[in-house]
Structures are given as structure tokens and as C-alpha cells.
Amino acid sequence: MILQAENVTKYYGEFRALHDVTLGVSAGEFVSIIGPNGAGKSTLLNLLTGLARPSSGTVRFKDRDITGIGPVKLAKLGMARSFQLVQIFPDLTVRETLQAAVAARLRRGRRIFASLRGDRDIRDGAEEVAALFGLDAKRRALARELPQGDKKLLDVASAFALRPEIILLDEPTSGVSTADKTRIMEILVRAAKTIGLQAIIQVEHDMDIVFGFSDRIVALHQGAVLADATPREVQADQRLVDMVVGRRRGASA
Amino acid sequence: MRQALVLAVALAAVVAVPWIAPIYHVLLMLPFMAYGVVLLGLNLLFGYTGLVSFGHALFIGLGAYTAAFLTGLFKVRALEVILLTAAVVAAVVAMPVAAFCVRYVKIYFGMLTLAFGMVFYTFLLKFYRLTGGDEGMPVARPFLLGRDLGDMPKIEYLAGPYYYYSLVVLIVAIAVMWRIVHSPFGLCLKTIRDNPAKAETLGISVPHYRWTAFVISAVYAGVGGALLATPTGNVDPTLAYWTHSGNLVFMTLLGGFASFFGPLVGAFVFIYLQDFVMSVVPYWRLVFGAILAALVIFAPGGLLGLFPRRRVIEAA
Numbered sequence A: 001m002i003l004q005a006e007n008v009t010k011y012y013g014e015f016r017a018l019h020d021v022t023l024g025v026s027a028g029e030f031v032s033i034i035g036p037n038g039a040g041k042s043t044l045l046n047l048l049t050g051l052a053r054p055s056s057g058t059v060r061f062k063d064r065d066i067t068g069i070g071p072v073k074l075a076k077l078g079m080a081r082s083f084q085l086v087q088i089f090p091d092l093t094v095r096e097t098l099q100a101a102v103a104a105r106l107r108r109g110r111r112i113f114a115s116l117r118g119d120r121d122i123r124d125g126a127e128e129v130a131a132l133f134g135l136d137a138k139r140r141a142l143a144r145e146l147p148q149g150d151k152k153l154l155d156v157a158s159a160f161a162l163r164p165e166i167i168l169l170d171e172p173t174s175g176v177s178t179a180d181k182t183r184i185m186e187i188l189v190r191a192a193k194t195i196g197l198q199a200i201i202q203v204e205h206d207m208d209i210v211f212g213f214s215d216r217i218v219a220l221h222q223g224a225v226l227a228d229a230t231p232r233e234v235q236a237d238q239r240l241v242d243m244v245v246g247r248r249r250g251a252s253a
Numbered sequence B: 001m002r003q004a005l006v007l008a009v010a011l012a013a014v015v016a017v018p019w020i021a022p023i024y025h026v027l028l029m030l031p032f033m034a035y036g037v038v039l040l041g042l043n044l045l046f047g048y049t050g051l052v053s054f055g056h057a058l059f060i061g062l063g064a065y066t067a068a069f070l071t072g073l074f075k076v077r078a079l080e081v082i083l084l085t086a087a088v089v090a091a092v093v094a095m096p097v098a099a100f101c102v103r104y105v106k107i108y109f110g111m112l113t114l115a116f117g118m119v120f121y122t123f124l125l126k127f128y129r130l131t132g133g134d135e136g137m138p139v140a141r142p143f144l145l146g147r148d149l150g151d152m153p154k155i156e157y158l159a160g161p162y163y164y165y166s167l168v169v170l171i172v173a174i175a176v177m178w179r180i181v182h183s184p185f186g187l188c189l190k191t192i193r194d195n196p197a198k199a200e201t202l203g204i205s206v207p208h209y210r211w212t213a214f215v216i217s218a219v220y221a222g223v224g225g226a227l228l229a230t231p232t233g234n235v236d237p238t239l240a241y242w243t244h245s246g247n248l249v250f251m252t253l254l255g256g257f258a259s260f261f262g263p264l265v266g267a268f269v270f271i272y273l274q275d276f277v278m279s280v281v282p283y284w285r286l287v288f289g290a291i292l293a294a295l296v297i298f299a300p301g302g303l304l305g306l307f308p309r310r311r312v313i314e315a316a
């Protein structure tokens, strides 16, 4: 078990966003978290990535308690993530964005007087990820000038550039056309193999994507785990599918 | 290529100024060069890290008073030693101040730096036994490269050796800052400016970088302040007053914080425009303010923002 949440509960004031969730992810798994809006998916991801502290319960990554540890330490431990709302560096180019991630991974960010251009490791690392994600043709473009789909891709690519052991993605394909969704997912899976990623956890609304790519599906509903099963099992349970996809929203942020 | 050409022409012009320009304008170049050093540092914080300080006059003051103390009280006259000491003093003061300030961002950061600046200003004013209070302290003429130029007429000293000394300091400051902003460290600063939350998920420890950028900028302000002290002749607390900090921010905005050389252009235009307006109209502050406001409104990216920018940072 590489990542494990045990009996985590999260309150926002009086409101219980997550209730007694237990979830383990093993090496080699691609896990999708599904559920209607407000089910607590993003909250769960924030707890799993140590960004928020659970009201009770623990989160362990590689047998280490990471409850509320914060993103910086977690990145160094080998966990990367992306957010539901696309996060980019608007005034940096695609290449600079990836270089920053590689520099951070190589712990070279504190080299104050070194030449960035002259650093082959950083340059090659960034080029490699750009190629992997099909962004090489756009590496000189500013992030803010990219189309929405490429912004998402760059966001995820910079997480991959950290060469993490595990990656957690909050709706990596939201706001992207259906055709692009499949493309992005295929890129993701290929990139995961290339960098030797151990596990992917994603939140996803599109059930075609979920069924097509996951090894396991965790269905959340009103803050509780409704099901933790294989795609085949979930697919067979029409009542469950209706419940979690019930109030589906259209393309959103 | 084009940028290199512009730079070469600008450098040649600055080198030629003492030979071709009236002495009055030559002397105006001295504060320009001193402020140039200050603003290079300030812009590491502003343009590259996204933090606007309203208290950097504090470090100018530290540098200038360091020069006054060393040349007066301690009889240390070598400018090399003075600049180095100013850098160290600024760094030592900046370390705790930065540790405190960088925990906040935006207006809160600005207000905190302002507060620290005011504390220092008050200190200079109240501890008059040490600092001369509002009368300030004289700065004795420093030796340059070990040479005592005490026999030279003052104007000749300032417009000759001191001018070129300042220019070399400015060029070194530019070269070092160029290196810094084009380093992996500089890139990390830009990620923090653009999106600190995202930077953290990449494992970039935001406070640490902000702290380092702050200390570097303070060192630049200290050195610039020490350089400014000699042409000023007498350092007083207004050097550390908050309006002085405000002018620094203004010069940066005027030239354009988004480009490396923007602040230098801003300092140049600010100083010469101020001088020009002062000499031709009676209510010069009013007119000067209006001109600056108009420039910021019509050129929100600063003067350098008016030129179509190829990706200078990327291409470099």
C-alpha cells in the first residue's frame, strides 16, 4: 500500500464534507474517484495530498504520516498533484514552466548564480516532458496564451516533470472537449509508464473515461464511500451509476 | 541582437557624458547610477517575485549612513570597504526584517515594509547624538581604489573619477543581477510571482525564496545608498523616509517592472524629468505628479512596455 487514508473525516465548520473514509492505493493502480458535485472528491484529494488536515483520521504515504504536511514536503517525498481549477504560471513559457519543475526536482532552485541555460539536466528534463506531452511545438508560447486543453496538459505535465511516485489529479480533463479528453488520458497513461509512476488517482466525471482507463473506482456520495470496486462491477450496478452521475454538470472549470 | 545594440549605444553614451554634457547634467547622472543599483535589487522583489516593498528607503538609509559613519567616525575612507560594509549591514538588517515580512503578501507585505522603514526613520531622527538627528551627518570624500583624491576640486572629483567608479559599480550590479534572474533560482522566483500555490506543489518553498530575494534586494539598496551618499555630501533621515521608498516604486513602474532594464530607464527619466520640471515651472510637484500619472495611465507597462517586446527573458 503506497497511499492510505484511514477513517478520515473532514468538517468545514458544522458541515461534514467527508465522513469516515478509508481508502488504500497500491503500486500499479489507476484509481478514479467519482461522485456528484459536492460529494467531497476535492476535499478527499486535499486530505490525501496533505494540503488540508482531516478533522480526524490519518493519511499515510509510503508508511509515513503525512497528515497536513503541506505541498512542498510532499512534492519532495514523491507525490505530485494538480488542482481542479487549472493552475499555470501565466507569464512563463511552456518550457520555463517545465524547467521550473525539473529544477525543483533536482533541488537546483537555490543555485542563485548558476546559468539556467547552461544546465543540461534541467534543459533535457524539460524537453523530455514537453515531448512526452506533445507540447514541444509550443514550448516558446506563454502559458496564458495556450488554449484551455493545453493549459490543462501543461499543468499535468509539470506535475509529471517532478517524476513522482504517485500523482493525484483533480479532473484533469474538465473543460476539455470529449475528443481531447481521450487524447489527454492516453498521453497520461503513456507518460506514467515512461517515468515509472507507481499510481495515479484521479477525480473524473466523464464515465467513458472512468470506465476506459481505471483499474478501480471509488464512488463518493455526500462525503461517504458508496462503492470501491472494479469498473466492471460498477458498470453492472445501474443504481450506483445513476446516483453518482445523477446531477451531472456540463463542461465546467 | 537588437537589445545588445541598444545596450552598447547606451553604454557608450553614459561613458561619453562627462566629456560632452554640461557639468550640471553630468552630476545628475550620479544619483541615476546609484538609484540604478537600488532599483535593480528592488525589481528582483517586485518584477520577479511579485512583492512590492514600500520600505526600501530603509536600506538606502542604512547604506548612506554606513558611508557617513565609516568616513567620519571610523576614518575608513576606501570606497571599496564602504560599499562592502554597506552590503553586509543591509543584509544583516534585512535578514530578520525579511523573515517577518515575507510571511505576508500583497498590501500586507507592503504595509509591513513601510512600518519597518518608519521605525528606522524615527530611529535616525531621535537618536541624534549618534545620527545627528534631522541635520544628518556629513560624508567625507572616499578614496577610490586606494587613491586619496582630496586635492581635486569637488566637481572634478565627482564628474571624473567618482562618475566612472559609480558606472563600474552599476555595470557589475547589472551583470550580477542578470546572472541571478537567469538562474534556476530566478526562474523559481518567477513561478512564485505568477502562482505561489502552484509553485508549492512543485516543491518550491515559497517563503525561503521570498526571503532570499528580499535580502538580495536589500543588499543592492544598501550598496546604492552608499554610492548615493558621496554626491549627496550630507546624509539625513529623509533618505529613509517613506516618500523616498514611494519614489523607488514609482521609478520602477515608470520604466516598467516587467523588463530587466525597465527600472533603470525609470530612474533615468524620473531624475531628469524631475529636474527639468523643477527648473521651469513654479508648482513643480503638481506638474511632475500629473506627468507621471499620465505616463502610468497611458503606458501601464512602463516606458519599456511601449516597445513591442520579443521574449527577452526567454531568448536570453
Ligand SMILES: Nc1ncnc2c1ncn2[C@@H]1O[C@H](COP(=O)(O)OP(=O)(O)OP(=O)(O)O)[C@@H](O)[C@H]1O
Pocket (backbone or CB within 6 Å): A012, A015, A017, A035, A036, A037, A038, A039, A040, A041, A042, A043, A044, A084
Ligand atoms: N473550504 C470550504 N469551506 C466550506 N465548505 C467547503 C469548503 N470546501 C468545500 N466545501 C463544501 O464541501 C463539500 C464538498 O466539496 P468538494 O469540493 O470536496 O466537492 P467535489 O466532490 O470536489 O465537488 P465538484 O464535483 O463540484 O468539484 C461541498 O458541499 C462544498 O460546498
Ligand SMILES: [Mg+2]
Pocket (backbone or CB within 6 Å): A041, A042, A043, A084, A170
Ligand atoms: Mg471538486
